[in-house]
Amino acid sequence: MRIMLRGILWFGFYLFLVVLPLVTALVFRPARNSPSLLVEIAVAAGFVGFALMALEFALISRVKGAAGAFGEDSLQLFHNLMGVVALGFILAHPLLLFVHGYPLGCWLNPWAACANQTTATAALALYAVLLLVVTSLWRKKLRLKYETWQIIHGVLALVAVLGALVHFFTIGRYTTTNALRIVWVVYSTVFVYLIVWNRLLKPIVHWRRPWQVVENRVERGDSRTLVIKPVGHVGFDFEPGQFAWIKMGRTPFTIGQHPISISSAADVPPGGEVAFTIKNLGDWSGQRVPAVQPGETMWLDGPHGVFSSDRKQGMGYVLIGGGVGITPLYSMAQTIAARGDVRPVYLFYGSRYWDDVTFREELEALQERMNLHVIHVLSAPHEGWTGEVGYVSQEVLSRHLPAQYKRFVYLICGPDPLMDAMEEALPALGVPPDHVHTERFNMA
């Protein structure tokens, strides 16, 4: 209930920030020489588009309060959706002006004879937003490496917002009164602050908190576990299921960072070790991670995320995982065991081959220490396999869940098909929606 209320408040605040520049412009605009209604609508579309774009930075700036209310992956999805909505408003701005009779050539071609600083910055911002959305929607088709795309995305976003700001200020009409000036100065300051905080101040803070690799061990399922310890600081407190952004390199100013769930138990004593288990899914996880040597330095930004058994209480837990989605669930199971919690935990774990089941032996050992039932589901079982075959499904769940399953808390993490299947299976089984919590690994 409290989380829902926080969600509503955050969303209300977001809407307020989207419409604030528009409302201020309408209320405080200079009365003389009011343009036609169509131009006013075009300007309104531009304002809303700009505010949405500027807020895109805030959505992915890891603001803990907002993430706590919605979940980090939901915020990321919202960020993706709002990018497209912002593009719609931004495109409406020149199109409506064109319908009104503005010479579009001067606005879209910064080299046209009739172009000036106002039109050139508008064109720059418009093209930057277009490229931003195209490279995000079709990154894989364009064969852009994730790391390259991250850099392009940041630069284009900066160009778009700065271009739009210069555009407003050179037009002047909407920056003439004090109220309007205050709104623009506050927006620009917050915007610059978020960039400086994320790109400069945060790395400086992390620089004083290095971590060192203690072990890099091979796991089943083409994965590796990096065990790391804090150096010269106490580390961090985390809830089982949370993740951290990992950076490797000589300084925390390195550009590439990867979100990885903590796979070890929570309640670590000050200075204690934590572990991350990483599956080979691409360049970084397949080449850089296996090459990590004990003694190497790493930088962590975390903990983040609200996908945790600590945040949801029930009669017991049903953990549903597939592939490397097991990592946050394994951390939860270990923590429940370490705390001596006797509530039942049902783990439905989908894998392809028996030999590829990450933490297979560890889970067997854990069953001795806690009330844990592990149900392996293999999509490519070996001969003689007597367990579940195929994928985790409504039928598999019904065969193993105890009678009181509707009072359990469900935590799901795995590949998209598993998540989608569970979104249908659990309501069909009558599990209340507020008992179901998910985390997707493919935010981007």
Ligand SMILES: Cc1cc2nc3c(=O)[nH]c(=O)nc-3n(C[C@H](O)[C@H](O)[C@H](O)COP(=O)(O)OP(=O)(O)OC[C@H]3O[C@@H](n4cnc5c(N)ncnc54)[C@H](O)[C@@H]3O)c2cc1C
């Ligand atoms: C909250 C969260 C927790 C995660 N926990 C784990 C975990 O415990 N173990 C694990 O193996 N994987 C985890 N992942 C996935 C992991 O971040 C990516 O698989 C990893 O970054 C792949 O990088 P790559 O360069 O090797 O692969 P690439 O081939 O470059 O990328 C594969 C895909 O991974 C995603 N990805 C790549 N780099 C990033 C990045 N810097 N930020 C966000 N997404 C990226 C993109 O969708 C990309 O298409 C988690 C992801 C999220 C969002």
